[in-house]
Amino acid sequence: MGQTASQLGEHTSLVVLPLFAVLTLDASAGELGVLRAVGQAPILLLALFAGAWVDRWRTRTTMVLTDAGRALALGAAALAGLCGLLGLPGLLALAFTVGALSVFFDVAYQASLVRLVERDQLVRGNSLLEGSRSAAQIGGPALGGALVSLLSAPIATASSALFFALSFLSIRRIRRDESLPERRPAHAPRVWRRIHEGLRFVAGAPALRTVCLASAAFQFSFAAMMTVYLLFLPRELHLSGTVVGLALAAPGPGALLGSLLAARLPGRFGYGLVLVCAAALGDGVFLCVPALHGSSAVTVAVLLVAGFVFGTGSQLVNVTVMAVRQAVTPDGMQGRAAATITFVGMGLTALGSLLGGLLAEQWGLRTGLLVTAAGMMLSPVVMAVSPLARLGRELPTAPSPVLGRRLGKR
Numbered sequence: 001m002g003q004t005a006s007q008l009g010e011h012t013s014l015v016v017l018p019l020f021a022v023l024t025l026d027a028s029a030g031e032l033g034v035l036r037a038v039g040q041a042p043i044l045l046l047a048l049f050a051g052a053w054v055d056r057w058r059t060r061t062t063m064v065l066t067d068a069g070r071a072l073a074l075g076a077a078a079l080a081g082l083c084g085l086l087g088l089p090g091l092l093a094l095a096f097t098v099g100a101l102s103v104f105f106d107v108a109y110q111a112s113l114v115r116l117v118e119r120d121q122l123v124r125g126n127s128l129l130e131g132s133r134s135a136a137q138i139g140g141p142a143l144g145g146a147l148v149s150l151l152s153a154p155i156a157t158a159s160s161a162l163f164f165a166l167s168f169l170s171i172r173r174i175r176r177d178e179s180l181p182e183r184r185p186a187h188a189p190r191v192w193r194r195i196h197e198g199l200r201f202v203a204g205a206p207a208l209r210t211v212c213l214a215s216a217a218f219q220f221s222f223a224a225m226m227t228v229y230l231l232f233l234p235r236e237l238h239l240s241g242t243v244v245g246l247a248l249a250a251p252g253p254g255a256l257l258g259s260l261l262a263a264r265l266p267g268r269f270g271y272g273l274v275l276v277c278a279a280a281l282g283d284g285v286f287l288c289v290p291a292l293h294g295s296s297a298v299t300v301a302v303l304l305v306a307g308f309v310f311g312t313g314s315q316l317v318n319v320t321v322m323a324v325r326q327a328v329t330p331d332g333m334q335g336r337a338a339a340t341i342t343f344v345g346m347g348l349t350a351l352g353s354l355l356g357g358l359l360a361e362q363w364g365l366r367t368g369l370l371v372t373a374a375g376m377m378l379s380p381v382v383m384a385v386s387p388l389a390r391l392g393r394e395l396p397t398a399p400s401p402v403l404g405r406r407l408g409k410r
Contacts, residue, residue, distance in 0.1 A: 006164060009161070020091060024086075038096050040099065043099075044343065046104070051337070052336055053335070059335075066102070067165070067167045071161045074161035081153060147159055198339065198340045206386070210383060211324070218376060220355075221375035222349075223351075223356065225376060227355075228359065228365060229369060233303075239299075243295070251311030254309060254310065254314075255315035257315075258278075258317075258319070261316050266393070271323075272392070278313040278317050279313060282314045284380075285310050286310065286376065289306055290366050324388070325337060359372065
């Protein structure tokens with residue numbers, strides 16, 4: 001419940017804060033771009049530090065503190081907005097603060113499951129967590145937009161604060177003991193050394209190294225594709241705002257299905273086969289979109305089906321990859337492994353978005369969409385030629401010299 005409320009608050013705020021800037025502060029397109037960039041900057045700036053922090057503290061403590069911080073920050077911003085005291089500089093500071101706290105929360109919740117459930121329950125646990133996140137991805141933006149439209153941006157901001165407060169209260173009630181993954185000696189290693197240990201661990205584990213490369217390839221190409229896609233729908237297909245919204249929301253229900261399938265398919269067909277097939281199907285479905293013309297019912301149906309299939313495949317990959325990562329990572333390295341993969345995987349998204357815009361301008365929307373959609377296929381190709389593709393029906397064990405040889409053997 002706590003994670004669901006937190007995800008609702010996060011996804012609601014991702015819509016509310018930009019709308020606050022546009023509707024209340026009359027921000028320009030450039031100012032809105034800066035606001036979004038400031039909110040995303042903590043991923044690059046703080047993800048590795050968050051991993052080093054989480055591996056030395058109880059995840060429950062980290063999640064409670066970050067929820068409280070986000071609730072207080074958004075609550076104060078809502079009050080300032082109602083009083084007409086919140087300007088763009090304050091909104092930028094708010095976006096960075098919420099983004100920074102979200103980085104710490106996300107790393108902690110990814111590491112928490114390993115400390116709370118048995119190893120054979122990882123896939124089921126991740127399936128439930130990712131299912132709740134998918135529901136938040138569907139309901140959060142819709143709720144945020146509705147609250148801004150029906151009430152006001154400051155009140156919508158207050159609603160995000162309320163979700164984080166609910167998450168804070170819920171996670172505080174967790175009574176299951178969570179031991180620290182490692183003792184903190186009097187002379188603990190410096191944070192840079194701990195970050196280096198995390199980077200070296202991920203780089204040295206064949207399965208995790210592949211996850212990093214596949215994630216980076218996907219996130220870079222997906223960012224480029226979405227930049228073109230958001231222009232392609234209204235300008236090339238001449239779709240209304242309502243239909244565009246439906247197309248963008250279509251991956252949400254698919255993600256719910258993907259979360260459910262992730263609890264069953266890997267154990268039946270093998271983790272490697274499921275990863276490669278789900279990634280190829282989910283990413284490849286967008287290759288058909290550039291062939292669409294006009295705003296007919298067939299076009300809309302294809303877009304909805306494509307979004308649904310993409311959401312299903314992507315979430316199936318997300319849950320399965322998370323279970324593999326958690327299984328091959330020792331408890332004392334969970335936070336740093338998650339943070340390193342986030343840092344590498346998400347680090348190129350800004351460049352991907354810039355590339356998408358450049359391709360749309362130079363080559364046109366249809367060609368740009370085809371090229372960027374084809375680029376997304378790099379991710380399943382990377383997995384198909386890696387040790388990940390050879391994983392069977394059982395999760396691998398925590399890394400050791402034996403595991404390294406087994407995963408690396410052809």
